[in-house]
Amino acid sequence: MSKTILRWYLHRLLIDRLSVLRSFSGNSGNKRLLIISESDQIPKAQIFPFIYHAEDFSAQYGVDIRELPLARFLDGRHPYASQVDAVCFQTSFHLSPDELISVVKKISAAWPKAKLAYFDWFAPTDLRYAEVLNPYVSAYLKKHLLKDLNSYGQPTWGDTNLCDYYSRRFDLGLPETCFAFPDGFQEKLLSGSHFASCDYLIKLFLGPFPTRESRAIDVHSRIAVKGSEWYSRMRQEALDHSLALEGRLNVACHGRVSRNAFLKELKDSKLCFSPFGYGEVCWRDFEAMATGSVLLKPDMSHLVCSPGVFFPGETYVPLAWDLSDLEEKVDFYLARPQERGRIARNAFGLLHDYFRQGRFVDDSEPLLQRLSLTA
Numbered sequence: 001m002s003k004t005i006l007r008w009y010l011h012r013l014l015i016d017r018l019s020v021l022r023s024f025s026g027n028s029g030n031k032r033l034l035i036i037s038e039s040d041q042i043p044k045a046q047i048f049p050f051i052y053h054a055e056d057f058s059a060q061y062g063v064d065i066r067e068l069p070l071a072r073f074l075d076g077r078h079p080y081a082s083q084v085d086a087v088c089f090q091t092s093f094h095l096s097p098d099e100l101i102s103v104v105k106k107i108s109a110a111w112p113k114a115k116l117a118y119f120d121w122f123a124p125t126d127l128r129y130a131e132v133l134n135p136y137v138s139a140y141l142k143k144h145l146l147k148d149l150n151s152y153g154q155p156t157w158g159d160t161n162l163c164d165y166y167s168r169r170f171d172l173g174l175p176e177t178c179f180a181f182p183d184g185f186q187e188k189l190l191s192g193s194h195f196a197s198c199d200y201l202i203k204l205f206l207g208p209f210p211t212r213e214s215r216a217i218d219v220h221s222r223i224a225v226k227g228s229e230w231y232s233r234m235r236q237e238a239l240d241h242s243l244a245l246e247g248r249l250n251v252a253c254h255g256r257v258s259r260n261a262f263l264k265e266l267k268d269s270k271l272c273f274s275p276f277g278y279g280e281v282c283w284r285d286f287e288a289m290a291t292g293s294v295l296l297k298p299d300m301s302h303l304v305c306s307p308g309v310f311f312p313g314e315t316y317v318p319l320a321w322d323l324s325d326l327e328e329k330v331d332f333y334l335a336r337p338q339e340r341g342r343i344a345r346n347a348f349g350l351l352h353d354y355f356r357q358g359r360f361v362d363d364s365e366p367l368l369q370r371l372s373l374t375a
Helices: 003-017 041-052 054-061 070-075 097-110 161-169 199-205 229-244 259-267 283-291 326-334 337-356 359-363 365-370
Strands: 031-037 063-069 086-089 115-120 139-142 144-146 189-191 217-220 269-273 294-298 303-305 317-319
Touching: 003 041, 003 063, 003 199, 031 041, 031 070, 041 054, 041 063, 041 115, 041 199, 054 063, 054 359, 063 070, 070 097, 086 097, 097 115, 115 365, 139 365, 144 189, 161 229, 189 365, 199 283, 199 337, 217 259, 217 326, 229 269, 229 326, 259 269, 259 283, 269 283, 269 326, 269 337, 283 294, 283 337, 294 326, 294 337, 317 326, 326 337, 337 359, 359 365
Parallel strands: 031 063, 031 086, 086 115, 115 139, 139 189, 217 269, 269 294, 294 317
Antiparallel strands: 144 303
């Protein structure tokens, strides 16, 4: 395990278990960036690369980074009363506009000269907080965005593009929702890191490609279905398609297992079917890529993410959103081990090189510029 990963685990131990927060360094020439964070696994994945590369940010840009849990900030228990140059902050998914503005005003009151950026870690692609935050933030970072920005500000059935598609597909009649996309907001919008940039996955991607002479599982497809109505209908359809393959193929699709067992199964799987969740991008997408299992997933061509990883026929196999071609593509790629190997190596190699070369630091320069943290 690398020293950098060990520093992340020590960082989490100090903050999450021991409630110890490190003061900024005494280097008066460095800018100070404070990340106010949510506590769950998904938001932590978004801030992981900033902490992981903290020494690189300091060396390359003269920016010191510290993390402050949102709960600690709201309680006023932290050592960052001195000048902070910029604040990147996360919040929960369910805040009302008034509650969100209250958080922003508390941050601005604590550091009135600091520029602000919002870190949107949410699963869906919508920008539900754009209108509320536009007057306050200099940047808005989201882990994946719709490629066609003109799609924002348009009404949907339900509150996301996925709700809209599956509500229409299953005739669920969800109420129409429209989140405003303010003038000028596009200039603040940035595509940020996704699930691949988390502790347990980066360890896998920095290692060797997981070669295996044979893989016993044809299709890995463990799918939970419990959730809101549109989600349950979508996931049940995906599970039904998986179950239909069972009679003639070795399919792993029943029940839940631990993460370690899940990854062990993927290392023994030729193909991994990863349907959408509440958003398009899922942990399983990168777990498949990290274990050498070829990812089959509903077409992702409408999305932008950083780093870009969803290249049809090169790093994953796109499926029709109604899954009508799932069986055909399963059979096609099971019969072509060399093609599977090519796609699996492409996907792994892309992320292996990205992390090995530390390209996240360079990719973060637009964010730093918008926060006036670069020379």
